[in-house]
Structures are given as C-alpha cells and as structure tokens.
Amino acid sequence: MAEILLHGKKVRRVLPMPHAPKSRTEWAERKIEELLSLPFIAEFVFRSPKKLDTTEKEVADLLLVHKGEGVLVSQKMQEGPGSRTQHKNEPWVRKNAKTAANQLIGGIRSANKEPIWCNHPRRGKVTFSEGLPTLRHGIVIVETWAPVDLKADELELALTYEGVPITYMSVNDFVNLVFKLRTVPELIAFLDARRSLPIPCLRVIGDEKCLVEMYLLQNGTLAGCIGRSYAKLVVASRHSELAEVLRKKAEYDAAAIERLLVLGGNTVEDS
Numbered sequence: 001m002a003e004i005l006l007h008g009k010k011v012r013r014v015l016p017m018p019h020a021p022k023s024r025t026e027w028a029e030r031k032i033e034e035l036l037s038l039p040f041i042a043e044f045v046f047r048s049p050k051k052l053d054t055t056e057k058e059v060a061d062l063l064l065v066h067k068g069e070g071v072l073v074s075q076k077m078q079e080g081p082g083s084r085t086q087h088k089n090e091p092w093v094r095k096n097a098k099t100a101a102n103q104l105i106g107g108i109r110s111a112n113k114e115p116i117w118c119n120h121p122r123r124g125k126v127t128f129s130e131g132l133p134t135l136r137h138g139i140v141i142v143e144t145w146a147p148v149d150l151k152a153d154e155l156e157l158a159l160t161y162e163g164v165p166i167t168y169m170s171v172n173d174f175v176n177l178v179f180k181l182r183t184v185p186e187l188i189a190f191l192d193a194r195r196s197l198p199i200p201c202l203r204v205i206g207d208e209k210c211l212v213e214m215y216l217l218q219n220g221t222l223a224g225c226i227g228r229s230y231a232k233l234v235v236a237s238r239h240s241e242l243a244e245v246l247r248k249k250a251e252y253d254a255a256a257i258e259r260l261l262v263l264g265g266n267t268v269e270d271s
Contacts, residue, residue: 024079029061032075032171033121036064036178042122044184049107052115052127059107059116063132066184070133071191072111072164074104075171076142086146093148093205097168098156100140105161111135137191138166141174147206159202167191173208180212182253190215193222201227210235216245 033047046063050056062073076096110116111132120126138161150157150168159166169177181187193215194202210231215222217238225231235242 024077029075029077032175033062035175036062042120046118046120046126049116049118049128049132051110052117058103059110059132060104063118064184064187065133068133069136069184069188071137071139071184071187072104072107072132072135073139073141073174074100074107076100076140077171078143089144089146090148093142093144094150094153097140097142097148097150097205098153100142101157101166101168104138104140104166105158107132108135108138108161108164135164136188138164139174139191140166140168141171142168142205143171144206147204150203150205151200154203157203159199165191165195167194168203168205169208170206173206177208177212180216189220193220196222197225198227204228213242216249217242 029047033045036045044065046065047061048058049060049063050058060072061075064071064073076099078092113131115130116128116132118126147170157166157168177190178187181190190212194211197211207228210228211222211225213235214225214231217234222231225234
C-alpha cells in the first residue's frame with residue numbers, strides 16, 4: 001500500500017500488481033480500478049468478478065457496490081488507439097460495443113443464480129455467496145476518441161435486460177463522470193435520470209459532458225432535454241451558474257469524504 005492525500009486525509013492507495021500487464025487492455029482495467037477507487041473509495045470497487053466454480057468465468061470487468069446495490073461494467077479498450085483513423089475507429093467501436101454488451105448481459109443473467117467472487121486489493125478474496133447484489137444498472141464502456149452512433153446496430157444492443165437498464169459510454173466519459181459525481185448513489189441517480197433522454201441519444205457513445213453538466217444545473221434531472229445539442233445550448237447559456245454549481249459541489253464532496261474517512265476508521269483511513 002502507498003499513501004496519498006485526499007482532501008487532507010491519508011488514504012491507502014492500491015499499488016500496481018507485481019506482474020506486468022500482458023496487454024493494454026489489462027493495464028487499462030487496473031488503471032481504471034485504481035482511478036475509481038479514489039472518488040468511490042476502494043471498498044466499493046471490484047475488478048474482474050468471476051463465477052465461483054471450476055470455470056472461474058469472468059462475468060464483467062468491474063462491479064461497483066453500495067449498500068446492497070450494484071452497477072456492473074463491461075469494458076473494451078483498443079490495443080493501438082492512435083493507429084486507427086476515424087474511418088476505422090467507428091466499426092471497431094460498434095463491433096466491440098456488441099461484444100461488451102453480450103458479456104454484460106451474460107453477467108446480468110447469472111447475477112442472482114450462482115456465487116461470485118473476486119480478489120480485492122485490500123480485502124483479499126471477497127465472495128458474494130448469493131450472487132451479485134441487486135443490479136441497478138449495467139454499463140458498456142468502449143474506448144473511442146470520437147462519438148459513435150450505434151443506431152445501425154440497435155437490434156443487437158439492448159437498452160435493458162431482465163429489468164436492468166444498460167447504458168453505453170466511452171471509457172473517458174465514464175471516468176470523468178465518476179469524478180464529477182463522486183459516489184455510487186450519485187452515479188446511479190444520474191443513470192436513472194439519463195433514461196429520460198430520447199432513445200437515439202441512448203445509442204451514442206461519447207459526448208457525455210454536456211449531459212452531466214445539464215443534469216447538475218437542473219439539480220439532478222434531465223427533464224426536458226431533447227438531445228446533446230440542446231444540452232450544449234443550455235450549458236453555454238448558463239456558464240457562470242455552472243461554475244458556481246461545480247464549486248459548491250466540490251465543497252460538499254470534500255466535506256462528505258472527510259466524514260466518510262473519519263467514520264470509516266481503519267476500513268478507509270490509515271491508522
């Protein structure tokens with residue numbers, strides 16, 4: 001373990017695993033786990049949950065848990081993102097969104113039917129003996145440097161499965177979203193609000209910033225939002241107000257994390 005300062009408190013940070021990652025995808029999975037462990041606190045973030053059987057099949061790339069509720073995440077990274085032109089990037093994103101969605105649906109399908117386990121960097125082996133916690137959302141995150149419309153593949157990209165809403169985002173947007181919202185309940189609340197968008201908006205990967213900013217401006221709702229272009233107009237017209245909202249939120253989040261660290265004792269704060 002190493003120490004970092006988070007809003008003036010010492011917090012344990014997960015050090016890199018001893019063996020080098022075999023691919024950029026594996027490296028990214030570790031890095032995103034580490035990044036999410038800062039705003040969400042490490043205890044709520046689980047990487048590579050697997051079936052507790054002889055197959056040890058991975059059910060997803062990430063599981064975020066809070067008070068018996070979970071968000072399941074399936075992730076796809078490009079091995080050589082800089083080598084792809086926009087012409088090649090779009091088909092790669094569409095293909096891998098489908099692959100990630102299939103993995104996510106498989107994880108949702110097995111969620112309450114069999115025990116799941118994973119190695120947690122602080123808690124060691126963690127077992128969910130009755131299956132995954134109640135899943136509030138599933139998220140497909142795919143690496144892309146430009147927005148991609150998934151409408152052409154809508155028949156293969158479910159927006160819900162067994163009652164669990166499925167959201168499609170870019171990896172970069174997802175990480176930025178987490179750092180803006182900072183808690184699993186707030187992430188769930190945003191994903192709930194996001195479902196009010198028109199269906200075509202739900203089938204675009206990328207360009208998420210305007211949506212979360214409008215959500216914050218409207219005190220946790222996207223009511224009336226008819227698309228990203230509309231959200232950008234709203235945000236641009238209320239730029240000064242947004243800056244104040246973000247400032248107040250940062251102060252509130254800092255105080256909330258301070259309370260969590262104090263109440264958490266040795267669970268979160270270094271002794």
